[in-house]
Amino acid sequence: MKLSGAEILLRALELEGVEKIFGYPGGAVLDIYDRLPFSPLKHYLTRHEQGAAHAADGYARVTGKVGVCFATSGPGATNLVTGLATAQIDSVPVVAFTGNVPTFMIGNDAFQEVDTVGITRPITKHNFLVKDVKELADTVKKAFHIARTGRPGVVLVDLPKDVTRELADFFEEEYKTPVQIRSYKPVLKGHPGQIKRAAKAIASAERPVLYIGGGVVSSGASDLVVKMAEVANIPMTATLMGLTAVPGNHPFFLGMLGMHGTYAANMAIQESDLIIAIGARFDDRVTGKLSEFAPNAKVIHIDIDSAEIGKNRHADIPIVGDAKLVMEELLPEVEKQVAKNREFYAAREKWILKVRSWKERYPLWYEPSDRVIKPQFVIEKIWEVTKGEAIITTDVGQHQMWVAQYYRFRFPRQLVTSGGLGTMGFGVPAAIGAKVGRPDKTVFCISGDGSFQMNMQEIVTAVHYNIPIKVAIINNGFLGMVRQWQGIFYQKNYSQVHLDVQPDFVKLVEAMGGVGLRATKPVEVEAVLKEAMAIDDRPVVIDFIVDREEDVFPMVPPGGALHEMILPSYGKKKEKKAV
Amino acid sequence: MDRKCDQRKHIISVLVENQPGALARIIELFSSRGYNIESLNVGHTEDPSISRITMVAKGDEHTIEQIVKQLRRIIDVFKVRDLTDKKKLDRELLIVRVNVETPEKKEEVMRLVEIFGAQVVDVSKDTYTVELTGDEDQVDAFLELIKPMGIREMARTGRVAMVRALQGETFGEQKE
Ligand SMILES: Cc1ncc(C[n+]2csc(CCOP(=O)(O)OP(=O)(O)O)c2C)c(N)n1
Ligand SMILES: [Mg+2]
Numbered sequence: 001m002k003l004s005g006a007e008i009l010l011r012a013l014e015l016e017g018v019e020k021i022f023g024y025p026g027g028a029v030l031d032i033y034d035r036l037p038f039s040p041l042k043h044y045l046t047r048h049e050q051g052a053a054h055a056a057d058g059y060a061r062v063t064g065k066v067g068v069c070f071a072t073s074g075p076g077a078t079n080l081v082t083g084l085a086t087a088q089i090d091s092v093p094v095v096a097f098t099g100n101v102p103t104f105m106i107g108n109d110a111f112q113e114v115d116t117v118g119i120t121r122p123i124t125k126h127n128f129l130v131k132d133v134k135e136l137a138d139t140v141k142k143a144f145h146i147a148r149t150g151r152p153g154v155v156l157v158d159l160p161k162d163v164t165r166e167l168a169d170f171f172e173e174e175y176k177t178p179v180q181i182r183s184y185k186p187v188l189k190g191h192p193g194q195i196k197r198a199a200k201a202i203a204s205a206e207r208p209v210l211y212i213g214g215g216v217v218s219s220g221a222s223d224l225v226v227k228m229a230e231v232a233n234i235p236m237t238a239t240l241m242g243l244t245a246v247p248g249n250h251p252f253f254l255g256m257l258g259m260h261g262t263y264a265a266n267m268a269i270q271e272s273d274l275i276i277a278i279g280a281r282f283d284d285r286v287t288g289k290l291s292e293f294a295p296n297a298k299v300i301h302i303d304i305d306s307a308e309i310g311k312n313r314h315a316d317i318p319i320v321g322d323a324k325l326v327m328e329e330l331l332p333e334v335e336k337q338v339a340k341n342r343e344f345y346a347a348r349e350k351w352i353l354k355v356r357s358w359k360e361r362y363p364l365w366y367e368p369s370d371r372v373i374k375p376q377f378v379i380e381k382i383w384e385v386t387k388g389e390a391i392i393t394t395d396v397g398q399h400q401m402w403v404a405q406y407y408r409f410r411f412p413r414q415l416v417t418s419g420g421l422g423t424m425g426f427g428v429p430a431a432i433g434a435k436v437g438r439p440d441k442t443v444f445c446i447s448g449d450g451s452f453q454m455n456m457q458e459i460v461t462a463v464h465y466n467i468p469i470k471v472a473i474i475n476n477g478f479l480g481m482v483r484q485w486q487g488i489f490y491q492k493n494y495s496q497v498h499l500d501v502q503p504d505f506v507k508l509v510e511a512m513g514g515v516g517l518r519a520t521k522p523v524e525v526e527a528v529l530k531e532a533m534a535i536d537d538r539p540v541v542i543d544f545i546v547d548r549e550e551d552v553f554p555m556v557p558p559g560g561a562l563h564e565m566i567l568p569s570y571g572k573k574k575e576k577k578a579v
Numbered sequence: 580m581d582r583k584c585d586q587r588k589h590i591i592s593v594l595v596e597n598q599p600g601a602l603a604r605i606i607e608l609f610s611s612r613g614y615n616i617e618s619l620n621v622g623h624t625e626d627p628s629i630s631r632i633t634m635v636a637k638g639d640e641h642t643i644e645q646i647v648k649q650l651r652r653i654i655d656v657f658k659v660r661d662l663t664d665k666k667k668l669d670r671e672l673l674i675v676r677v678n679v680e681t682p683e684k685k686e687e688v689m690r691l692v693e694i695f696g697a698q699v700v701d702v703s704k705d706t707y708t709v710e711l712t713g714d715e716d717q718v719d720a721f722l723e724l725i726k727p728m729g730i731r732e733m734a735r736t737g738r739v740a741m742v743r744a745l746q747g748e749t750f751g752e753q754k755e
Binding site: 117118121122125126127128129146181182183184305306307310311 | 595596600603604607611641644645648649651652654655656657
């Protein structure tokens with residue numbers, strides 16, 4: 001049967017299992033939008049294409065499915081760029097479809113023409129320009145396959161307008177056959193010899209530590225990794241992207257490592273003799289000064305992307321493969337080794353005690369107050385009120401780090417945050433996508449007064465579709481994270497970080513059709529959160545007026561080694577420098 | 580880090596889908612990750628849907644390993660191989676137009692052409708245009724010797740390479 005390109009696209013999306021699309025129409029995608037009402041796909045009209053990309057991203061992060069967004073040519077496509085880059089660097093499977101001018105006009109500087117594949121090439125795993133409607137179905141199929149297999153990522157498909165109008169045959173049965181891309185065959189299973197070596201190293205190490213990254217969450221390896229830690233008595237630390245792999249209250253869990261990591265996590269890394277890195281990439285925000293990162297440790301590095309192995313830190317035992325598939329092989333090997341070698345527990349006992357003492361002596365800490373709202377207190381209260389079970393999205397800044405430190409997650413995929421790109425404006429649209437993907441969960445966006453203003457128009461989207469997201473603005477009247485750096489490293493020369501002039505967020509949200517609430521004193525925090533939790537038909541935004549100059553600690557100064565943390569003052573006991 | 584010390588030229592061979600985006604991705608990889616390409620050569624293989632790219636890049640072992648791995652990540656890339664330390668056939672084509680205003684110069688150029696197994700492919704009143712195929716060292720040596728004549732114009736293709744058959748292997752492993 002002959003279908004138009006637009007019809008082929010929509011039918012193919014259905015066959016891919018797509019249910020929700022986030023997008024924004026325009027001239028070049030008119031034919032697609034013309035057919036959309038006749039498709040069972042549910043389209044959410046965001047108020048900005050960036051919002052569409054972040055929503056597709058948030059949807060993908062919480063469901064593990066591929067997120068899909070649409071935009072028109074030219075400005076529509078360029079507006080997607082930040083959103084796609086955000087998803088790509090965090091390895092989130094997203095497929096974006098953009099319209100473009102008709103094939104015969106390409107390269108003519110036509111109205112609303114940009115070289116979309118050229119612009120997005122460096123920020124996508126792969127992209128396609130479809131020049132012939134006969135290639136459309138196959139391209140869509142490849143796009144989804146590439147986005148969700150191997151190291152997941154973003155694929156963009158650029159569709160000239162004539163391609164969406166012209167007719168071609170579409171055979172559903174053929175579409176359902178497996179994809180063949182002769183040049184793309186990701187390695188999924190780890191090398192058995194390497195896995196055996198890794199198990200031996202794990203069993204014989206004295207001071208091992210697990211360094212858990214986002215790959216553990218996205219591959220579904222969380223339980224296996226935690227199990228291994230329990231079997232072999234290994235302390236665990238995670239990156240921002242990997243945080244939800246481990247239950248926040250697990251006795252072996254030391255919290256996040258890196259620039260704003262906990263004392264125990266960073267010290268455990270520095271003093272370890274074996275780092276087991278899984279689905280993590282030794283990012284500079286994690287390692288601090290690379291040459292002094294874990295100076296005495298051997299490294300087992302498990303990653304699906306061989307290019308990550310040895311990129312920043314030499315791996316003594318590299319294992320290329322999917323974290324889950326590798327863990328399925330590695331865990332029984334470790335169990336065997338541990339059973340063989342009972343006395344190793346004794347050796348490891350000392351290490352566990354040491355790590356535990358760091359945790360007890362230098363916990364996360366802030367000076368409580370009954371006068372002003374402390375931002376960390378808000379996070380703790382949100383945790384309490386949501387019983388630790390909400391899906392949390394964040395924006396970027398101090399509030400994001402406080403979420404990472406103070407919200408103790410319970411299950412994988414519970415945190416949706418822009419780790420690699422650090423994109424302000426991510427939180428609200430990502431929350432919309434997350435709520436669409438997991439309507440059964442409370443979705444709380446924890447944002448900053450600066451970040452919220454970057455995509456606050458998306459509150460209207462949430463009103464439009466009755467998407468009851470909650471937003472907490474940690475309102476410090478500052479671009480807080482930048483202010484913190486200026487405070488510590490630029491002699492308090494606060495330059496362009498004041499947000500004294502601000503909309504009245506409560507009125508603003510009300511004007512957009514949502515519910516606006518505010519808390520200015522610590523005693524109001526819980527009540528206002530409970531009020532917000534009771535609203536389930538509209539978005540609600542709470543403006544928390546917090547301590548203006550609270551800083552995030554611990555902090556590893558830029559260029560410093562992980563053990564050179566600046567610690568909080570711990571009340572009277574003035575700043576302790578770590579040794 | 581003493582990485583600077585062990586910088587050397589590597590010759591990397593890449594088999595890739597013959598698609599416009601593929602070449603763009605490879606070139607952008609070098610610019611976006613700050614690697615230097617000295618030369619790059621693209622041509623069809625026996626299968627017209629597959630191109631062979633031969634590139635010469637300078638770097639230490641770590642950088643070259645990264646380049647190879649990053650190249651392998653590109654969806655349209657089939658195989659990547661560092662041929663530097665392999666027994667290989669390694670050729671470059673040079674076309675150079677030199678000044679030969681005097682009989683002495685004409686004679687000298689002809690002598691060099693003969694020694695190097697080159698060919699004069701075009702002649703004008705006061706220039707010879709010479710074509711030479713050889714490995715990089717030969718081409719460099721030839722240019723060095725011919726330079727005093729005065730080079731008007733020249734073009735080099737960059738290197739193309741293939742592993743020798745007697746090594747009992749063809750292109751090598753599948754990409755990871
Ligand atoms: C799009 C974008 N622009 C600029 C930055 C740089 N930046 C990082 S944190 C930050 C301040 C964020 O302020 P706010 O949202 O109020 O959060 P706070 O740090 O105050 O909690 C800025 C400007 C960024 N991460 N993203
Ligand atoms: Mg702020």
